[in-house]
Ligand SMILES: Nc1nc2c(ncn2[C@@H]2O[C@H](COP(=O)(O)OP(=O)(O)OP(=O)(O)O)[C@@H](O)[C@H]2O)c(=O)[nH]1
C-alpha cells in the first residue's frame with residue numbers, strides 16, 4: 001500500500017491518451033508531451049484489468065508509468081464520457097457524418113439511421129456535405145444542389161450544424177478543422193463519400209489512401225483493422241471504417257423516438273405517456289407534422305425504422 005504512493009524517479013506516474021491499440025499493446029501519448037507519434041509510449045495493460053473483465057480502449061485517458069525496457073504499463077483508466085462499440089473508441093465527443101452531395105447520391109434515410117445511432121450514443125453530431133464542387137459542375141449538378149438545400153432546410157432547424165466541403169477545392173475544410181478543435185471526433189459515412197480525402201485535406205502530410213474501389217477491396221473490408229487516432233493539431237479524429245454495417249440490435253424499440261431530437265423534445269406534450277407518434281390522438285409530434293414543423297421525411301424514416309425493428313424482433 002505504502003509503496004504505491006512513493007514512485008521511484010523513473011517510475012513516475014503520468015497521464016496520457018491511448019491513440020492506438022495493436023497486438024496487445026496500447027500506444028499512449030503523454031499529456032505532458034502531446035507533440036506527435038514520436039513521443040508515444042508502447043504500453044501493456046496491467047493484469048488487474050483482465051481480472052476485472054475490463055480493457056483499455058483507444059481514446060481512453062489513462063495513468064501509466066514507464067517500465068525498465070523502454071515500454072510502459074497502463075495502471076488506471078479514467079471514467080469515460082462515451083463508449084462506442086463499433087468502432088471501439090472511448091470518449092468520442094463529436095460525430096462528423098459525412099455525406100456526399102452526389103457520387104454516391106445523398107441518402108436521407110441512411111443519414112437518419114446514422115443520426116439515430118449517434119443520438120443513442122449521446123454524442124453531438126455535425127453534418128458534413130462533401131463534394132460540393134460536384135453540385136456546380138458535375139454530371140448531376142441540379143440534383144446535388146437540391147440535395148444541399150434539402151439537408152439545410154430539414155436538419156438545421158432541428159439543431160444540427162451543416163458544413164459544406166470540397167476536398168478537391170479545399171473549401172469548408174478550414175471551418176471543419178476549427179469545429180474539431182479540442183474534440184475527439186469520429187468520421188462516419190458510407191464508402192466513397194470522401195472521408196479519407198477530407199482527413200488528408202485537414203492534416204498536412206497525411207496520406208490516407210483515397211480510392212473507393214481499392215478501399216472496398218482493401219482496408220474497408222478488414223473487420224479487425226486496428227483503430228488509430230489521427231492528430232489533426234488541437235484535436236483527434238478516429239480513422240475507422242466502423243459504422244458501415246449499421247443495425248438496430250443495440251437499440252430498444254421504445255428508445256427510437258428519443259433518438260429523433262425533434263420528437264424527444266415534443267414527447268412530453270403528447271397526451272399518452274409512451275406515445276409512439278404514429279397513430280395516437282393528441283400526439284404533439286403528429287400535430288407538428290401536420291403544421292409542417294416536423295419534416296415528413298424524418299417522420300417517414302422513423303416509421304420505417306420502427307417497422308424494421310419490429311420485424312427483426314419477430315425473426316429472432
Ligand atoms: N469531385 C470530388 N471528388 C472527391 C472529393 N472528395 C473525394 N472525392 C473522390 O471520391 C472518391 C472516394 O473518396 P475517399 O476519400 O476514398 O472516400 P472514403 O469515404 O474515405 O471511402 P472509404 O474509405 O471507402 O470509406 C475518390 O475517388 C475521391 O477522389 C471532392 O471534394 N470532390
Ligand SMILES: [Zn+2]
Nearest residue numbers: 270275277283
Ligand atoms: Zn406522440
